[in-house]
Amino acid sequence: MSKKIVILCFDDAQILDITGPAQVFASVNEAYNTPEYDIVLASPAGASTRTTSGISLATVPYEEIGGPVHTLMVSGGNGTRATCEDQKVLTWLKHMADGAERVASVCTGTFLLAAAGVLAGRRAATHWRSTRALARLYPAVDVDAEALYVEDGRFWTSAGVTAGIDMSLAIIERDHGRPLAMGIARRLVVYARRPGYQSQFSALLEGQSKGTGLVAKAAEWMASHMNGAITVADIADAAGMSERSFHRKFVAEMGVTPARYLERLRLDSARALLEQPDIPVKTVAASSGFGSSGRLIQVFEKRFGLTPGAYRKLHGTSAA
Numbered sequence: 001m002s003k004k005i006v007i008l009c010f011d012d013a014q015i016l017d018i019t020g021p022a023q024v025f026a027s028v029n030e031a032y033n034t035p036e037y038d039i040v041l042a043s044p045a046g047a048s049t050r051t052t053s054g055i056s057l058a059t060v061p062y063e064e065i066g067g068p069v070h071t072l073m074v075s076g077g078n079g080t081r082a083t084c085e086d087q088k089v090l091t092w093l094k095h096m097a098d099g100a101e102r103v104a105s106v107c108t109g110t111f112l113l114a115a116a117g118v119l120a121g122r123r124a125a126t127h128w129r130s131t132r133a134l135a136r137l138y139p140a141v142d143v144d145a146e147a148l149y150v151e152d153g154r155f156w157t158s159a160g161v162t163a164g165i166d167m168s169l170a171i172i173e174r175d176h177g178r179p180l181a182m183g184i185a186r187r188l189v190v191y192a193r194r195p196g197y198q199s200q201f202s203a204l205l206e207g208q209s210k211g212t213g214l215v216a217k218a219a220e221w222m223a224s225h226m227n228g229a230i231t232v233a234d235i236a237d238a239a240g241m242s243e244r245s246f247h248r249k250f251v252a253e254m255g256v257t258p259a260r261y262l263e264r265l266r267l268d269s270a271r272a273l274l275e276q277p278d279i280p281v282k283t284v285a286a287s288s289g290f291g292s293s294g295r296l297i298q299v300f301e302k303r304f305g306l307t308p309g310a311y312r313k314l315h316g317t318s319a320a
Helices: 015-032 080-084 087-099 109-115 128-137 163-176 178-187 203-210 213-225 232-239 243-254 258-274 281-287 293-304 308-314
Strands: 003-008 037-043 048-050 056-058 071-074 102-105 149-152 155-158
Touching: 003 015, 003 087, 015 037, 015 056, 015 163, 015 178, 071 087, 071 109, 080 109, 087 109, 102 109, 102 163, 109 128, 109 155, 149 163, 155 163, 163 178, 213 232, 213 243, 213 258, 232 243, 232 258, 243 258, 258 281, 258 293, 258 308, 281 293, 281 308, 293 308
Parallel strands: 003 037, 003 071, 071 102, 102 155
Antiparallel strands: 048 056, 149 155
C-alpha cells in the first residue's frame, strides 16, 4: 500500500514549504514507477489556496481527509499566525497527529504543531528568525535554535524553506535507504544533502547579519584569531570595551555569549576541514583553535552527537 502524506496548506503559506517536500516524495514514485506515496494537499478553504508567491495551489478540505494517514506535514509561511488562531484547525491537527505514524513541519509550521499541543516535551526546529518566539510562546517545547531539522521519535521539524527538502530527503532515506535518497538529491540537483545537526547558517554569517558596531568588529576579530588561545578579555580589548560591558552588549545583540560564539566559529572551521580527506584530525584541531584532538572530539560530540571521524565518513571521505 502507498503511504498517504497529507500536507496542510493555508492562505499565505510559503510555496516551497509545500512543493519542496512534495517533489521529493513524488520523485520516489517516479524512481519506482509506482505510487509509493499518495500526496494530498489539504487546507481550511479546501479550494484554491494562495501562497506568499502569489501562486495558488489546488487543495482539498482538510476535514474531508479520511482513513489512516502515514505522514502529516504542516507548511509554514506568513499565514501561520492566523492559522494558529483557528481552533478547528488545531483540533483537527491534534486528532490527525495522534493517529499518524509520522508528523512533520517545515519552517514556522512548527508553531501550528506546538499550538495543537503535540510538541510538549519534544525537541523541535523552526526558522532561525522565529526560534526565540517559539521558545517564548511554547516553553514546553525544547527549541533547537541551530538545527536544520530535528527528529524526535515520530516527530520531524525543520527550519525554513529549503531545510524542508533536507528533512524530506532524510525521511526518504529512513523509508527507502540512503542510495535512493542520494539519487533523488542528485536528480533534483541539490548541492549537498545537509544533515539535520548542521547549523542553519554559519556563525560568521550570523555575526555579520546580527552584530553592529563594536560587536560586529569583535565578531570579525574572533573569526581571524580563532585558531589561537584567546579569551573573552582579549576579544573585549580588541573591541575597545571593558570585559563586562562587552559581554553584556554581545549577548544582547547576538543572543549567545562570546565564548559560545567562538566555539561555533571553531566548529564551523573544523567541519570544513574535516570534509577534506587528507587533513589529519590533530591538524584540524590545531587549525580550528581547539588545540588538541581530545578537545575537538569532546566539543564535536557534545554539539553534533557524533565524532569528527564519523562526520568525515558521512561526507564520503576517509578518516585520517
